[in-house]
Amino acid sequence: MRRWHALIVLGTAQFLMVLDTSVMNVSISRLVExxxxxVTAIQAVITLYALVMAAFMITGGRLGDIFGRRRVFLTGMAVYGTGSAVTAAAPTLGVLALGWSVVEGIGAALVLPNMAALVAESYRGRDRTVAYGVIGGLAGAGIAVGPLLGGWTTTYLTWRLVFxxxxxxxxxxxxxxxAIAERPPAGRAPRLDAVGAVLSAAGLGLGVLGVLxxxxxxxxEPRNAPFTVLGFAPTLFVIAAGAVVLAAFRSWERRREARxxxxxxxxxLLGRPALRAGLTTLLNQNLILLGLFFAIPLYLQxxxxxxxxxxGLRLLPVSVTMLAASLAGxxxxxxxxxxxxxxFALLTLLASVVWLLAAIDPVIDDGPFLGAMGLLGAGMGLLASQLGGVVQSGAGEGERSEVGxxxxxxxxxxxxxxxxxxxxLLVGALATAxxxxxxxxxxxxxxxRQATGVALEAGVAFVPTGQVRAAAERAGLPPDEVDALTDSYAxxxxxxxRAGILAAGGITLASFLVTGRLPAGRSGQGGEAAEARPGTPDHP
Incomplete structure (x- = not known):
């Protein structure tokens, strides 16, 4: 039993990371209030959290190779705890973004890749397979508990207590x-590529900022942009700037390797077809999941x-079926x-998107809606059961932090x-419609009509129809026009x-294009594949 103490500590960290995101997604309305x-401001905070983790995750893994994975893991936990304390006491939206999105995001970027490497270091053979299974199960437990715990605490107490x-x-x-042991690294510790870290973070940041x-x-066509470029909205130019910076990052990395x-x-590493396909599908999986779990709470709340x-109760079928399908998968x-x-998982996701589109009505019918949620979780769970293993299966012992x-x-x-x-896309479609x-x-x-057009020029918000009705009444419109505007907005x-959900379906369909590069044979027949861990996706 003593040999599993490290797994308990590392698994607790994994549970915490998954639980954290779940709370924010079911608390959108309360945070707005x-x-x-x-809503768009909370959307930015949620996006920034994931972006900070994405931007610094490779750097976090590399720091573990340099300074020791145990030391960086524990440092990351301390940073994460500091961010949680700041978030719990946040008096303004800016402080919330600093504590949750930035400080916690950096802490998670230090914790997660080194946690994966420490599990691999601590266990061998069948024990490693069991350990990764437990890590995946704890992630699933966080997925299942998060919406209910976060929803109950937010509704009856305060979301701050979770932090x-x-x-x-x-x-x-x-x-x-x-309880966490670490073997000393073999050979020389690598040096940190600071320029590469800055370029990768800046490129990813600019790209996501443009999309956001x-x-x-x-x-x-510019709408409410702070500036224009040759008379056009700056969106595509910002995204293009991110692509240029990422191209510079690639060139810089190649030059360093050549020297x-x-x-x-x-x-x-990205030249390995199975690894590249696994990473692409993993990216698409979380794009679909987090996109839907931004749209669906808006619909419900x-x-x-x-x-x-x-x-949280209406999101519970996703959590339950995701955990069950991950274990069965x-x-x-x-x-x-x-x-x-x-x-098969992608086909299941497509079916859930079609079902969900039919279930989005002015008055919810819980039966069809919960069915669509259950099917969505099943598809995500099947993906989660495979993609982490595909990504890790080609990694040697010295590459686990980097691949993680x-x-x-x-x-x-x-x-x-x-x-x-x-x-x-959801907000843009709302404005157009x-x-x-x-x-x-x-x-x-x-x-x-003219007054509404002027108001829309300043931007449209996803708000309850009651707020639209109140604004129309304050503007002195007659009752029949107030009703008409409210109905139009609803x-x-x-x-x-529906536009946001349909886009998620399109991304699911496009994901089929890379599946031909995934391993076709049976897994678990020895080698690294037998020791690969199941995926543990971020979940709202």
Whole structure:
């Protein structure tokens, strides 16, 4: 029993990381109310958290190679606990973003890749397989507990208590740090590629920033942009700047390798077809999941008026079926091979998107909605059971931190892009649909249309229809026009939600294009594949 003490400590850290994101996603409405802000601002905070993790995950893994994985893991836990304390006491949205998005994000980037490497170091053979299975199970437990715990605490107490609890858990992990052992590294410790770390973070940051702001700035025609470029919205130019910086990062890394210097990441790893396909599918999985789990709580809380606990109850089928499918998928993958399981999982996700589109109505019908949620969780669980193993199966012992960094970078980049892209598309579709419906409704006067157009130029927010009604009444509109504007906005909300969900379906369909590179044979037949761990995706 003593040999599993390290796993208990490391698994607790994994549970904490998954639980944290779950709380924020079911607390969107309360956060909007507490900080007197808009949904798009909370969207930015959630996106920034995932982006910070994605930007620094490779660096976090490399720091473990340089300074020791145990030391960096424990440092990351201390940073994470500090961020949790700041978040719990945050008086403003800016402090919330600093504590949760930045400080906790950096802490997680130090913890996660080194946690994966420490598990691999601590166990061998069958014990390693069991250890990774437990880590995946604890991630699934966080997925299952998160929405309910976060929803109940947010509704009946305060979301801040969850972060106070996180500080207590971090202190417990640090108190039992002696359970984690680490073998001294063989050979010379690599040097940190600081220029590569800055270039990778800047490139990813610019790309996600452009996608995040597209709903506000517009893609081509400027709407509410702080500046324009040759008369066009800055969105595509910011994204292009991110692509240029990432190209410079790739060139820099190749030059360092050619000189014999230590790169931030060995780009040759990305030349392995199975690894590249696994990372791409992993990115898409989290893009779909986090995109949907930004849109769906909006539907439940803003459109339907449910509180955080009621929202958590309706998300519970995703958590339950995801955990069950992840456990069943591991056995299925050993028989059918990862490629078949991933393709079946993508088909399951497509079916859930179609079902969800049909379930999005002004008045929710819990039966179809919960069925769609259950199917969504099953598809995600099957993906989770395969992708982490595919990514890790080609990694040698000396590459585990680096490959772990790539794995968690893909996961969190997908999370950031999912929240940013689906969120901006949702808001953009809402604005377009609202404009069209106002123009086409004969009950609305030309004066009211013009006033609405002026208001939309300043940007549109995803708010309860009651706020739209109150604004129309304050503007002095007659009752029939107030009703017409409110009805138009309510219909536009559903159009925006359907657009976001449909985009997730399109990404799912596109994911089939890379599945041909995934391993087709049975897994678990020896070698590293037998010791690969199941995926542990970020979950809201």
């Amino acid at each position: 507490d900080f007197d802000t808009e 106070v609890g996180e500080v207590v858990v971090v202190l417990a992990v640090l108190a039992f740090r002696g 702001q597209s709903g506000t700035w517009g893609w081509v 014999g210097a230590d790169p931030l990441v060995h780009l040759s 803003v459109v339907q008026g449910f509180d955080a606990f009621e929202t 591991a056995r299925l993958g050993r028989r059918a091979g990862p490629r078949r399981v991933v393709r 960094g790539l794995q968690f970078t893909a996961q969190n980049l997908g999370s950031a892009l999912g929240t940013a892209f689906i969120g901006s 609202f404009t069209t419906r106002v123009e086409d409704d004969p009950r609305i006067s030309e004066q009211a 219909s536009a909300q559903l159009d925006g939600l």
